[in-house]
Amino acid sequence: MSTHAGSGDRTPVEALEQLVAFHAGGEKTPENWKVGTEHEKFAYARPSYDPLHYRGSPGIRTLLESMVSRFGWVPHEDSGEVISLSRDGASISLEPGGQFELSGAPLATIHETRDELATHVAELEVLAEVHDIRWLWVGYQPVHPLTRIDWMPKRRYAIMRDYLPRRGSLARHMMQATSTVQANLDYSGERDMGEKFRTSMGLSSIVTALFANSPFQHGKPSGFKSTRATVWAATDADRQGLLPFVFDGEVPTYERWVEWALDVPMFFVMRDEALLPAGGLPFRRFWKEGFMGHRPTIEDWETHVSTLFPDVRLKTFLEMRTADVVPPEYICALPALWKGVLYSKDHRDAAWDLVKGWSFTDRLAHREAVPKAGLSAAIPGSKATTRDLAVELLAIAKSGLEAIAATRGHEVETAYLEPLAALASEGKSPGDLLLSSWKDGIHGRELLSKLTAGSRPKS
Numbered sequence: 001m002s003t004h005a006g007s008g009d010r011t012p013v014e015a016l017e018q019l020v021a022f023h024a025g026g027e028k029t030p031e032n033w034k035v036g037t038e039h040e041k042f043a044y045a046r047p048s049y050d051p052l053h054y055r056g057s058p059g060i061r062t063l064l065e066s067m068v069s070r071f072g073w074v075p076h077e078d079s080g081e082v083i084s085l086s087r088d089g090a091s092i093s094l095e096p097g098g099q100f101e102l103s104g105a106p107l108a109t110i111h112e113t114r115d116e117l118a119t120h121v122a123e124l125e126v127l128a129e130v131h132d133i134r135w136l137w138v139g140y141q142p143v144h145p146l147t148r149i150d151w152m153p154k155r156r157y158a159i160m161r162d163y164l165p166r167r168g169s170l171a172r173h174m175m176q177a178t179s180t181v182q183a184n185l186d187y188s189g190e191r192d193m194g195e196k197f198r199t200s201m202g203l204s205s206i207v208t209a210l211f212a213n214s215p216f217q218h219g220k221p222s223g224f225k226s227t228r229a230t231v232w233a234a235t236d237a238d239r240q241g242l243l244p245f246v247f248d249g250e251v252p253t254y255e256r257w258v259e260w261a262l263d264v265p266m267f268f269v270m271r272d273e274a275l276l277p278a279g280g281l282p283f284r285r286f287w288k289e290g291f292m293g294h295r296p297t298i299e300d301w302e303t304h305v306s307t308l309f310p311d312v313r314l315k316t317f318l319e320m321r322t323a324d325v326v327p328p329e330y331i332c333a334l335p336a337l338w339k340g341v342l343y344s345k346d347h348r349d350a351a352w353d354l355v356k357g358w359s360f361t362d363r364l365a366h367r368e369a370v371p372k373a374g375l376s377a378a379i380p381g382s383k384a385t386t387r388d389l390a391v392e393l394l395a396i397a398k399s400g401l402e403a404i405a406a407t408r409g410h411e412v413e414t415a416y417l418e419p420l421a422a423l424a425s426e427g428k429s430p431g432d433l434l435l436s437s438w439k440d441g442i443h444g445r446e447l448l449s450k451l452t453a454g455s456r457p458k459s
Helices: 016-024 060-071 110-131 155-166 171-177 190-210 227-233 254-262 283-289 298-305 333-342 345-353 360-376 386-408 414-425 430-436 444-454
Strands: 035-045 074-078 081-087 090-094 100-103 133-136 180-185 268-271 274-277 312-314 318-324
Touching: 016 254, 016 298, 035 110, 035 333, 060 074, 060 081, 060 090, 060 110, 110 133, 110 333, 133 444, 155 171, 155 274, 171 227, 180 333, 190 254, 190 312, 190 318, 190 333, 190 345, 190 360, 190 386, 227 318, 227 360, 254 283, 268 298, 283 298, 318 333, 333 345, 333 386, 333 414, 345 386, 360 386, 386 414, 414 430
Parallel strands: none
Antiparallel strands: 035 100, 035 133, 035 180, 074 081, 081 090, 090 100, 180 318, 268 274, 312 318
């Protein structure tokens, strides 16, 4: 769940065309397409294996300060508290429960993403040794209840903490206890964006199954391969999930996205460093009627869009948002998969063919089945399983990466798919490996010790 304050563009919003133009402003020629990768992880103090509070010894703030002093990250504050860092086009930010998120720089190749990840996990390893902590790369907090998890001192989180639980029974779980890996991709024009949007949202539940990696809750198996995915499904129907207009005939356009987003309730309006809770006011009413004497700006729109959580989100790039975070050896598989599928039209069309015959009811049913059954989930209208489609999808992505490398003249990137493909061929996701090593009686501190040992970053 990534949110940010916006670009600072205070141009008043006077016409819908301005909002359309904001998204069209992200268009790039294919030779300038890049991929960005974001991933979150949990930190625990040893020997207790308690989640880190913001303040403490060690605390989340201590880790941020160490990143500044040891590795040259630049700190950024919210009301006097360090809440994010930046360096070389990348940022580190905090999710509401202290999840530590790297939002990587947009990069031309997955080889560069690999190098960025290696640097990040090497720095995390230094923090682990210096502060006697351990990192856990799973999609849902596996042991501790919400009462044991601190809230980060980011002002917008206080507003969201008040609003979201009224919209979804598991909203606080989403905020405090989930972690994801996300890939961000470019588009060249409206048609290209629309095809990528439709294809990626159509495939999103298959990707959830491939990356399912959150099988524990309260120290024991939860009954789900992706507890994170089922939590997100019970967060806020206004702003998350699949969007019907993406699949209703013509490929989606900027304007159709804008029309949907205009009617989503807002969390807040920011003016002169003050956050004004909007109480669920839709952006369309803010635009037409104003709010507390304020009129909307392009920055308000940018901020509003960052608080929308569908399975694929449009900003000035497309965000793929349905994967549990996985251990570092699988992280690069996500941007590699989406690059191979979406950055070659022939392969994008082949991937869309896998799911284009599904009705919207089929899509919802598959999205509901995958968190529990993972790659064993049934395919709508078929005797095949999600594993079968996942293997096909990975093959399409592999072929796409080969074609892209030949066109762009760089080293082929298919190796980043191989660890995940090896699991998928056996019908397993990373979470299945966690479940296979669990034994009755292992819980609490012992479970966290085992899980962090198994997913400890290696440079």
